[in-house]
Amino acid sequence: MSSIPVQQYPHLAGFDGLSERCMKDHFHLYEGYVRKYNELFAQLESLQALGSVRAGGDKESLKVDIAFALGAIKNHELYFDILGNDGHEPTGELAEEIARSFHSVPQYLLDLKQTALLGRGWAWTAYDLDQGYLFNYEAGAQNGMPVWNTFPILAVDLYGHAYFYDFGNNRLAYVETFMGHIAWNRVAARLAAAKAGKIGRLAWVP
Numbered sequence: 001m002s003s004i005p006v007q008q009y010p011h012l013a014g015f016d017g018l019s020e021r022c023m024k025d026h027f028h029l030y031e032g033y034v035r036k037y038n039e040l041f042a043q044l045e046s047l048q049a050l051g052s053v054r055a056g057g058d059k060e061s062l063k064v065d066i067a068f069a070l071g072a073i074k075n076h077e078l079y080f081d082i083l084g085n086d087g088h089e090p091t092g093e094l095a096e097e098i099a100r101s102f103h104s105v106p107q108y109l110l111d112l113k114q115t116a117l118l119g120r121g122w123a124w125t126a127y128d129l130d131q132g133y134l135f136n137y138e139a140g141a142q143n144g145m146p147v148w149n150t151f152p153i154l155a156v157d158l159y160g161h162a163y164f165y166d167f168g169n170n171r172l173a174y175v176e177t178f179m180g181h182i183a184w185n186r187v188a189a190r191l192a193a194a195k196a197g198k199i200g201r202l203a204w205v206p
Helices: 020-049 057-081 092-102 105-118 171-179 184-196
Strands: 122-128 133-139 150-157
Touching: 020 057, 057 150, 057 184, 092 105, 092 133, 092 184, 105 122, 105 133, 105 150, 105 171, 122 184, 133 150, 150 184
Parallel strands: none
Antiparallel strands: 122 133, 122 150
16 A cells, blocks of 8 residues: 655645644644554554464554544545635535535534534534435544544544644634634535545645
């Protein structure tokens, strides 16, 4: 298996309320997770090459750490991808899907904010491919998602590194600021990809 590359997000130069320093530090953390994942997976491949079937020990620990690092990579890539400066609300098919799942766009935004304030690590909006609806999930760890056969279209990082430099302990102010910088056109693109079955790794496109 080839190593995972670091994705580039040139739009992370800072936003109103989310400083450039915070964004740069956050991106460096993501780079660290990519390096860690590649190192861990190389170690696992070395163990697998030995042909050992012994359970536990180093192999078990590596698999736990790999899942955590990979979750962190995917979470951050989604988080960075849907940040923007347009500030408009969901429209078109995305708004229709939101209204079908949450009764209205304002109700969805309220639910997303409440979910983020409850979460300890991440909050996600994900599309359930089986049931055909959107739902806001929360979890306390990088590998707290997935719920099987759901496709995340939006992520809110709730770890302190995402906001402490700019907001201190005021998570509410951070969540409200973040929600004012969601690029809904990119969220809509992810929903369309999920519905079309084209749910591969989506790189950032300006």
